[in-house]
Structure formats: structure tokens, C-alpha cells
Amino acid sequence: MKQKQYAPMSVAEMAASLYAAEKGFLDDVAVEKIGAFEVAMQQFLATSHKPLLDKLNVKGDWNDALEGELKAAITAFKKQSAI
Secondary structure, three states: OOOEOOEOOOHHHHHHHHHHHHOOOOOOOOHHHHHHHHHHHHHHHHHHOHHHHHHHHHOOOOOHHHHHHHHHHHHHHHHHOOO
């Protein structure tokens, strides 16, 4: 995972990126577009699913409910994404 200098990702952002990669959400994304996909996904989550990111950052408790919310959020992003 590569982060931009002076712009580190939060725990929730890292969790979302790693989850997307681990669970196959990137399987149909061209390698050269993965960076753009990650940026767009992070922006989508920050604007449309901020309470979820806040829960992950504050509590950090990984459980089935949080995983379900994250999966639904990334699935929603994939459906509307052109990447």
C-alpha cells in the first residue's frame, strides 16, 4: 500500500482499500487504473458513507456488521463507478 507523502490514510481508509483488494473488488479493474479506483472509492466513502468510516476510525472493532456495511458501500461504489 502506497500513501502520498504528507497525506497518510486513516485506519478506515486503509481497511477499505485492503478489504476491496482482499475480497476481489479489484479483480476486474485494470492494473493501471487501480490507483484511480482507490482514490475514487475513498472519496465516495468519505462523502456517502462517512459514518461508517468514523465507526472504523473511532472503535476499530471489526465485526460482521461493519464488514457488511463496508461490503455494501464498496458494492454501491462499484455499481456507479466508471473505472
